[in-house]
Amino acid sequence: MRIDVVSIFPEYLAPLELSLVGKARAAGILDLHVHDLRDWTTDRHRTVDDTPFGGGAGMVMRPDVWGTALDGVLGSIAAAPAAPRPPAHLVIPTPSGAPFTQRIAEQLAGEQHLVFACGRYEGIDARVADHYREAGVVVSELSIGDYVLSGGEAAALVVIEAVVRLLPGVVGNPESLVEESHGDAGLLEYPVYTKPPEWAGLAVPDILMTGHHARIARWRRDVALERTVERRPDLARALDPTLLDAADLDTLSVLGWEVRDGAVQPHDDGL
Numbered sequence: 001m002r003i004d005v006v007s008i009f010p011e012y013l014a015p016l017e018l019s020l021v022g023k024a025r026a027a028g029i030l031d032l033h034v035h036d037l038r039d040w041t042t043d044r045h046r047t048v049d050d051t052p053f054g055g056g057a058g059m060v061m062r063p064d065v066w067g068t069a070l071d072g073v074l075g076s077i078a079a080a081p082a083a084p085r086p087p088a089h090l091v092i093p094t095p096s097g098a099p100f101t102q103r104i105a106e107q108l109a110g111e112q113h114l115v116f117a118c119g120r121y122e123g124i125d126a127r128v129a130d131h132y133r134e135a136g137v138v139v140s141e142l143s144i145g146d147y148v149l150s151g152g153e154a155a156a157l158v159v160i161e162a163v164v165r166l167l168p169g170v171v172g173n174p175e176s177l178v179e180e181s182h183g184d185a186g187l188l189e190y191p192v193y194t195k196p197p198e199w200a201g202l203a204v205p206d207i208l209m210t211g212h213h214a215r216i217a218r219w220r221r222d223v224a225l226e227r228t229v230e231r232r233p234d235l236a237r238a239l240d241p242t243l244l245d246a247a248d249l250d251t252l253s254v255l256g257w258e259v260r261d262g263a264v265q266p267h268d269d270g271l
Helices: 010-017 019-026 063-074 102-108 127-134 153-164 213-231 233-237 246-254
Strands: 002-007 031-036 088-099 113-117 138-143 257-260 263-266
Touching: 002 010, 002 063, 002 153, 010 019, 010 031, 010 153, 019 031, 019 153, 063 088, 063 113, 063 127, 088 102, 088 127, 088 153, 102 138, 102 153, 113 153, 127 138, 138 153, 213 233, 213 246, 233 263, 246 257
Parallel strands: 002 031, 002 113, 088 113, 088 138
Antiparallel strands: 257 263
């Protein structure tokens, strides 16, 4: 996979040299490039923004500067590049975007080329996203949460790490991806423990010390269901009833939930 990130603060992306993403780069699994948007400006002040049409606070990032930069990174849409590039997917982090989820991370992990446009100030002129969509580029405007940051760099770091760790060969033990929170099971992950067996007066649950793998798996599943019901009832409601076994249903019943009318819901929901 190739990833390009365009920002007016390229130094902000330094953490991409670290941890799993840095190792993926060193191993040749990931080809990552960070670009300074101001390199595509033409005035001596290296201007990238201007006042908003219609008035209002703040500044808006100019579409002409972004267009020149993205044409260079994506491959010019005005004329075919000399060497064909794999199709690029343009990702624009923005608080007004669609919520970023594990499912979207999995989809992005299947792409060959991702380009991140990190806005600042009041954001990037809306015509930039419209222009590239009309030109046939896949554009995703994504939000990592219901809050506002000063720019898209932190969000880009989040999305890139979530995507890159899913690439084959990045995580040492692929099995560690199977039972994570927000995985295919739709549950939050169960709690994990390591040595020492007792710490600060707190002991590791006895079941984990038995070596009985089937019972441990059942305990972990039950605790995952409990966590999901308590912390993310929205995820509990979204569970596929056809994927729940009899033991799951018993656990949900103890927690005050059931499958009714083809959906997982609390006993007293709507009653």
